[in-house]
Amino acid sequence: MQIIDGKQIAGEIKLEIANEVKEIIAKGHRAPCLAAILVGNDPASETYVNSKEKDCHEVGFTSKIYRFGEQITENELIEKIREINADDSIDGLIVQLPLPKHISENNVLLTIDYKKDVDGFHPQNVGRMMLGLPTYVSATPDGIVELLARYNIETSGKNCVVIGRSNIVGRPVANLLSQRTAPGDCTVTICHSRTKNLKEICANADIIIAALGVAEFLKADMVKDGAVVIDVGITRIKTESGKYKLVGDVKFDEVAPKCSYITPVPRGVGPMTRISLLKNTLKAAKKEIYQ
Numbered sequence: 346m347q348i349i350d351g352k353q354i355a356g357e358i359k360l361e362i363a364n365e366v367k368e369i370i371a372k373g374h375r376a377p378c379l380a381a382i383l384v385g386n387d388p389a390s391e392t393y394v395n396s397k398e399k400d401c402h403e404v405g406f407t408s409k410i411y412r413f414g415e416q417i418t419e420n421e422l423i424e425k426i427r428e429i430n431a432d433d434s435i436d437g438l439i440v441q442l443p444l445p446k447h448i449s450e451n452n453v454l455l456t457i458d459y460k461k462d463v464d465g466f467h468p469q470n471v472g473r474m475m476l477g478l479p480t481y482v483s484a485t486p487d488g489i490v491e492l493l494a495r496y497n498i499e500t501s502g503k504n505c506v507v508i509g510r511s512n513i514v515g516r517p518v519a520n521l522l523s524q525r526t527a528p529g530d531c532t533v534t535i536c537h538s539r540t541k542n543l544k545e546i547c548a549n550a551d552i553i554i555a556a557l558g559v560a561e562f563l564k565a566d567m568v569k570d571g572a573v574v575i576d577v578g579i580t581r582i583k584t585e586s587g588k589y590k591l592v593g594d595v596k597f598d599e600v601a602p603k604c605s606y607i608t609p610v611p612r613g614v615g616p617m618t619r620i621s622l623l624k625n626t627l628k629a630a631k632k633e634i635y636q
C-alpha cells in the first residue's frame with residue numbers, strides 16, 4: 346500500500362510555478378495577479394481567502410482581496426465584478442462562497458468574465474471541460490486528476506466509482522476520468538444518495554473517489570483488494586478526548602491496508618485543491634486558454 350502524499354506533490358508543483366513566475370518576470374512582464382472577493386465575516390471563508398493569498402505570495406503572484414460587509418447589495422457586488430473584469434492588471438478573479446442569502450450566487454458567478462474565471466465555475470469553462478477542450482478545470486477535480494498523473498496510476502479501462510454528484514467535485518471528476526485522456530479512459534459509475542447496492546458497486550471498483558461528505562463512510566468491506574482510493578471528504582469531528590480532528594469519507598485505518606494507493610486526510614486532496622487555483626491563475630496570466 347502506498348500513501349499518496351498530496352502535500353508533497355503540492356509543494357513540488359508550487360516550486361514549478363514559482364520558477365515559471367521568475368522567468369515571466371525576468372522577461373519583463375508583471376507577476377500574475379489573483380483577485381478575491383470576500384463578503385461578510387464567515388470565519389471559514391476568511392481562512393480560505395487568507396490561505397489563497399498566502400499561496401499566491403509564496404509563488405510570486407500578486408493578490409488583491411476585496412472585502413465587503415454582509416449588507417452589500419447584489420447590484421453593488423456585480424458592479425464591482427464588472428470593474429475587476431475590465432482591469433487589465435488582474436488575471437484571475439474568484440468570489441468566495443457562500444454569499445449572503447439575499448445575493449444570487451448564480452448571478453454573481455455568471456458576471457465573472459469567463460476568461461478570468463480561475464475557479465472554473467462559469468458555464469463556458471464547465472462546457473469546455475465537458476468537451477475536453479483546454480479550460481480552467483475546477484480545483485478539486487483538477488487536483489485529483491493531477492495526483493493520479495503524478496503517481497503514474499493506471500486508469501485506462503479501470504472501473505472507477507465516484508460517490509457524490511456535486512457540480513464542484515463528483516460530476517466533473519467523473520467526466521474527466523471518462524474522457525479519452527491519461528489519466529482517464531475509465532468506465533465511470535456515479536453513485537449518490539439514491540443509489541441502490543452502493544456497497545456492491547464499490548466492492549467491484551478499481552478506483553473509488555469518495556466525495557460525499559459523510560465522515561468515515563467507506564468501510565473495508567466496500568473495497569476490493571488492490572483498489573485505489575481517493576478521499577475527498579473533510580469533516581471535523583469531536584474525539585473522545587473532546588478535541589476536534591479532521592477525517593475523510595474513508596475509514597482510513599481499516600481501508601488503507603487493502604489499497605494499492607490511498608490519499609490520507611489531511612495531506613491528500615486538500616493541498617492539491619489549493620494548487621489548482623494557482624495553476625489556473627498562471628494559465629490566465631499567460632493567456633494560455635483565451636486571448
Ligand code: NAD
Nearest residue numbers: 485509510511514537538556557558577578579614615618
Ligand atoms: P455536496 O454535499 O455538494 O455533495 C455530496 C454528494 O454526496 C451529493 O451528490 C449526495 O447525493 C452524495 N451523498 C450524500 N450522502 C450520500 C450517501 N449516504 N451515499 C451516497 N451518496 C451520498 O458535497 P461536495 O461539495 O461535493 O463535497 C463533498 C465532500 O468533499 C465534503 O466533505 C467537502 O467538505 C469535501 N470537499 C473537499 C475538498 C478538498 O479540497 N479536499 C474540496 C471540496 C469538497
